[in-house]
Amino acid sequence: MNVRLAVITTQLLLAVVLTSTLALANGEDDAPAKPNCPKGQVFDTKSQKCVLQTSSLVPDADRTDYAYRLAKDGRYEEALALLDTLKNPNTAKALNYRGYATRKLGRTDEGIGYYLQSVKLDPQYAQVREYLGEAYVIKGRLDLAQEQLQQIKSICGSACEEYQDLAEAINESSKT
Template identity: 80%
Template sequence: MNIRFAALMTPLLLTVAMSGSFALADGDDEAPAKPSCPKGQVLDTRSQRCVKQTSNLVPDEDRTRYAWQLAKDGRYEEALALLDTLKQPNTAKALNYRGYATRKLGRIDEGIGYYLQSVKLDPQYAQVREYLGEAYVIKGRLDLAQEQLQQIKSICGDTRCEEYQDLAEAIDGSSKT
């Protein structure tokens, strides 16, 4: 009886444990879990298995989430390749993550273009405004970065949200150099 109970509970407990890391990854872009699939694969949250990133079984939401995990892990080219497989690539999150990966690859102007497309789709998306502001800081356009900071303050309702604090720190850090 105990063996049967354990056999039934193990997949359930694994699913619960795994779902916690995905809640963080999907939240409003909190620190994503470290990617666990080999290059060229993506995690299918339904089956909890790595599958080829070209598989039609993996929904865009999973692909987008996993691309974010890859980008935050410094695997920018892989993130972009995965974003290229989306059926619906023009979402605020997908464009934000594409902008993030291209910016981190040093293609600042291209990243800004993706950020601006994301802002157009969702003007209340605080994270994309933070990253857009950070790109402006890199370009030396502190005036434009400050505009994004004010937009974030309006979205968050105050200056305590992480996006506001991170962009304020980037602006402050650039003015000290």
């Protein structure tokens, strides 16, 4: 019985380690923060609670990650307002998330501009290339979307989430 328990425990531990490794390889370390703070607040990872977004104690990294969470929840204007509070708004992540929020608000050309700035700062950032490719799909520029797909493939391969999502967007667009 103890040997069987040890085997099961070892298998579970291995599964957790592999899942964590795959999550990091797929860029899921960029996943938005879990708590959903009220409007005007941001999740502070140090204190592990929601605080006023005007608090100078909240680092840019937390503001940036929470802005992405807001955008993924469809709260695009709030995300942009939070990104406006960054001390350094010109990081690859912040520009990517600003592009995402503006694109989702229907301002695709403006979003593309932010994505291109992000790519200049970090050409190996697969997520921004996915979102840039999706913006090109919206604009009907499948040729440019395909270029981004190939860039993503060179960064993380064809099995990563960014590649799969953009490939699906391109394929869906081709059907219409």
